[in-house]
Every structure is written in C-alpha cells, then in structure tokens.
Amino acid sequence: MSGIRVLVGTRKGAFVLTSDGKRKDWAVSGPHFAGWEIFHLKGSPADPNRIYASQTSGWFGQVIQRSSDGGATWEPVGNKFTYDGTPGTHQWYDGTQHPWEFKRVWHLEPSLTDPETVYAGVEDAALFRSTDGGQAWEELPALRAAKGHLWAPGAGGMGLHTIVFDPAHPQRMYIAISAAGVFRTDDAGKTWRPANSGLKSPYELPDPDAEVGHCVHRIAMHPSRPDVLFMQKHWDVMRTDDAGASWREISGNLPTDFGFAIDVHAHEPDTVYVVPIKSDSEHYPPEGKLRVYRSRSGGDEWEPLSKGLPQRDCYVNVLRDAMAVDTLDPCGVYFGTTGGQVYASANGGDAWAPIVRDLPAVLSVEVQTLP
Amino acid sequence: MIRVVLPAHLRTLARVQGEVQLEVRAPLTQRSILDALEAAYPVLQGTIRDHVTHERRAFLRFFACKQDYSLELPDDPLPEEIATGAEPFRIIGAMAGG
Numbered sequence: 001m002s003g004i005r006v007l008v009g010t011r012k013g014a015f016v017l018t019s020d021g022k023r024k025d026w027a028v029s030g031p032h033f034a035g036w037e038i039f040h041l042k043g044s045p046a047d048p049n050r051i052y053a054s055q056t057s058g059w060f061g062q063v064i065q066r067s068s069d070g071g072a073t074w075e076p077v078g079n080k081f082t083y084d085g086t087p088g089t090h091q092w093y094d095g096t097q098h099p100w101e102f103k104r105v106w107h108l109e110p111s112l113t114d115p116e117t118v119y120a121g122v123e124d125a126a127l128f129r130s131t132d133g134g135q136a137w138e139e140l141p142a143l144r145a146a147k148g149h150l151w152a153p154g155a156g157g158m159g160l161h162t163i164v165f166d167p168a169h170p171q172r173m174y175i176a177i178s179a180a181g182v183f184r185t186d187d188a189g190k191t192w193r194p195a196n197s198g199l200k201s202p203y204e205l206p207d208p209d210a211e212v213g214h215c216v217h218r219i220a221m222h223p224s225r226p227d228v229l230f231m232q233k234h235w236d237v238m239r240t241d242d243a244g245a246s247w248r249e250i251s252g253n254l255p256t257d258f259g260f261a262i263d264v265h266a267h268e269p270d271t272v273y274v275v276p277i278k279s280d281s282e283h284y285p286p287e288g289k290l291r292v293y294r295s296r297s298g299g300d301e302w303e304p305l306s307k308g309l310p311q312r313d314c315y316v317n318v319l320r321d322a323m324a325v326d327t328l329d330p331c332g333v334y335f336g337t338t339g340g341q342v343y344a345s346a347n348g349g350d351a352w353a354p355i356v357r358d359l360p361a362v363l364s365v366e367v368q369t370l371p
Numbered sequence: 372m373i374r375v376v377l378p379a380h381l382r383t384l385a386r387v388q389g390e391v392q393l394e395v396r397a398p399l400t401q402r403s404i405l406d407a408l409e410a411a412y413p414v415l416q417g418t419i420r421d422h423v424t425h426e427r428r429a430f431l432r433f434f435a436c437k438q439d440y441s442l443e444l445p446d447d448p449l450p451e452e453i454a455t456g457a458e459p460f461r462i463i464g465a466m467a468g469g
Contacts, residue, residue: 060464
C-alpha cells in the first residue's frame with residue numbers, strides 16, 4: 001500500500017509525519033534540528049529518500065541538512081552561499097542602493113530527475129544550485145540582471161520563495177520573489193525575463209502595472225499543463241494560460257483575495273486551493289473562521305471548505321510554503337498554520353482533520369507520496 | 372591544548388559533548404582559535420564567522436577570563452591562561468531578550 005510522508009518546517013525544528021494510504025493514523029517524528037528555524041524541507045522527486053532541509057538561526061546563520069533515508073538520519077552539507085562576482089546593489093527602503101547580503105535559504109527545490117541537483121531560493125533574493133547533493137552551491141547570477149537593481153525588500157524580506165520547473169520543457173523554470181515578482185528562464189537560468197504582465201499593485205507600487213516590484217506570494221502549476229500557472233499575490237489571485245506572458249485575475253467570489261498559499265489538485269488541473277487571509281495588516285482568516293477555498297473551474301468561482309476546520313475564534317495564518325497535495329486518489333490536501341496545527345484532507349478538501357495540533361508555528365509543508 | 376566552550380546548538384551540530392580541546396599554533400588569537408576549530412569541525416564554518424570576510428556573526432560573543440573579547444581585533448593576542456588551558460575560550464550566543 002502507498003504511504004504518505006509530510007515534511008513540516010517550523011520555527012523550532014522539523015517534523016516528519018507518516019501514514020499509510022488511508023491517511024487516518026499518523027506517526028510524528030521530531031523535532032529534528034530542535035530549536036532552529038526550518039524554513040523549508042523537500043524530498044527529491046527522483047529519489048524520495050533524499051530530502052533537503054534549510055536550517056537557519058539568527059545566531060548561527062545558515063545550515064543545509066541532507067537525508068538519504070527519508071528523514072530518519074541527517075547530515076549537514078554545504079552552507080556557503082556567496083553571490084557571484086561583485087554582488088552589486090538593489091533598491092533599499094530609503095531610496096538608496098543597498099548591497100546584496102545573504103541572510104537565509106527560504107526554499108529548496110530538488111531537480112525533477114537528479115537527486116544530487118537541488119536549487120535554493122535565498123534572501124536577499126537570488127537563485128543558487130548544487131549538483132553534488134548540497135555540498136557546493138553556485139549562484140545563477142543572470143537572474144539578478146533582470147532589473148535586480150529595482151527590486152526592494154518588503155516588510156517580510158526580499159526572499160526568493162518559489163521555484164517551479166516545467167516538466168515539458170526542461171530548460172524552463174519560473175521563480176517568484178517577494179516584492180519583485182515572477183521571472184522565467186527558457187535556457188536553464190542563463191537568461192531571465194520578468195513575467196508580470198497583467199499584475200496590478202495599486203496599493204503597493206507607484207506604477208500599478210510596473211514590470212517588476214509586485215509582491216507575488218506563491219505560484220503553482222499542474223505538471224500536465226505547464227503553461228497554466230496560478231498565483232496568490234499579496235492581493236489578488238491570478239492565472240496565466242500562456243506561461244507567464246500575461247496574467248488575469250480569478251479572485252471571483254473569494255471573501256478576500258489576500259493570502260499566501262495556493263496549490264493545485266493532483267489529478268484535476270482546474271481545481272485550485274487557496275486560504276483567504278483577511279488583509280495585509282490582519283494576517284488571519286476573515287471572521288475568525290479557518291476556511292480553504294476551492295475552485296473547480298480554474299478560478300473565478302470558489303467554494304468554502306470548512307468541515308473539520310475551526311469556525312470560531314481562529315486567528316492563525318497559513319504561510320506561502322505551508323500547503324501541499326499528495327498524488328493518491330482521492331487527492332490529499334495538507335496545510336500548516338502559525339498556530340502549530342497541520343490539517344489534512346484525504347478527499348480533496350471536502351473534510352479536514354488535524355494530524356498534529358501543537359507544533360511550533362508552521363513555516364512549510366511538503367508531501368511525498370511513497371510507493 | 373586549549374579549551375573551547377561552544378553554545379549548545381553548535382555542540383549538537385558538531386556532534387560533540389562538553390568542551391572541545393584543540394591544538395592551536397602560537398600566537399594565540401581569536402583567528403588562530405577559530406581557524407583550528409573550523410579545521411577540526413568543518414561543519415562549523417559559517418556559523419561563528421562569515422565564510423568570506425571572517426567577521427564575527429552579530430549575535431555571538433567571545434568571552435574568556437571574565438572579559439568580553441568580542442570587539443577586539445581578530446589578531447590581538449589572548450591571555451596566557453587560555454593558551455595553557457587554565458581558562459576556556461567561550462563562544463556565547465547573545466541573549467535574545469524578551
């Protein structure tokens with residue numbers, strides 16, 4: 001029988017949650033790296049026993065951990081993230097130019113085909129790659145040439161938080177950066193171009209239609225239809241049907257179109273999930289009711305999913321990297337909250353139950369469907 | 372041999388318990404201690420000082436003989452008591468406050 005492994009990064013360590021294909025009874029392992037912030041951990045699609053984790057600390061900086069046995073044991077690997085050449089500068093809060101400074105790894109994305117190759121999205125925003133299992137890291141510097149001098153950090157930091165590979169075009173990749181936007185490469189990172197046409201940020205930017213500077217929170221793709229991407233922006237839920245050449249709004253009847261997480265059903269490319277958050281100044285669900293919203297039509301029309309979720313006095317947040325799906329049938333959907341709960345639905349979102357309730361604030365959730 | 376006391380998180384990372392003992396070439400300085408420490412435990416590279424600039428990470432302090440040496444120059448000599456092992460060189464995580 002298939003199994004499920006849920007990888008949870010929190011403010012105070014990593015947790016590995018496992019279940020069989022019924023997804024009813026769960027075992028909890030952890031905390032791994034107790035006391036450290038685990039921004040993200042993710043398994044290799046090519047070898048599910050290979051998992052990478054980003055371990056950070058305000059005191060001790062960045063550590064990258066690697067497991068080769070599905071998270072049972074770990075070994076630290078390379079943590080030297082040095083910008084290519086002279087790092088240059090980006091826009092700063094006071095309008096001056098500020099040198100690029102590495103702070104932490106926000107997101108790790110293992111290659112679709114090679115367990116030894118993994119990409120890291122970092123703050124200050126840049127993309128690094130390792131081809132030796134995380135021992136050595138090299139920047140793909142052309143990304144910052146895509147108007148990087150105009151990028152500016154938002155209040156949450158200027159992090160590269162999303163890396164999406166196009167399975168149909170191995171040279172194509174999308175990345176997203178807070179307060180900079182989406183960028184696409186068609187040549188494996190040698191050149192990049194902004195892919196933000198159609199995004200509008202009237203509350204955040206002097207030019208609402210600017211080529212860069214949009215605060216994109218997350219993008220998601222269904223692998224069977226890689227030219228279609230869904231986006232949760234700071235405000236607005238968006239969709240592109242032409243590989244990022246143009247975006248259109250699909251917020252429709254959502255109670256608020258602010259939020260962080262977005263994901264796509266494993267078997268239905270037009271079924272999309274978001275967790276609406278009240279506003280940019282109030283990072284919790286509207287009315288104190290935790291609801292996932294699902295669209296079965298690729299956007300515009302959304303239905304609330306609340307069965308099993310708290311419907312009063314709930315003031316948690318769901319962060320950008322804290323939602324994922326499994327590939328079983330029916331599709332499982334998972335998300336973690338800043339209140340330390342990890343919720344799972346084994347039926348595409350119709351009903352939810354907590355796997356765990358009292359973890360530290362959840363920063364990321366990834367799911368592995370095991371043979 | 373000199374004695375180095377690491378913060379708990381770095382002891383876990385380096386997989387050591389208690390104090391670390393190191394052979395350090397004279398002259399004994401912050402730099403020579405950290406060079407020897409990182410050579411013995413490469414996993415600590417980047418966690419105490421920057422990989423490239425070797426600047427001390429902002430929220431770590433270096434204490435010894437009841438003195439704070441954090442703001443001294445990395446090549447300034449350290450007390451004889453550390454060189455003889457009578458006193459440890461302590462790497463401390465700054466208080467978080469709150």
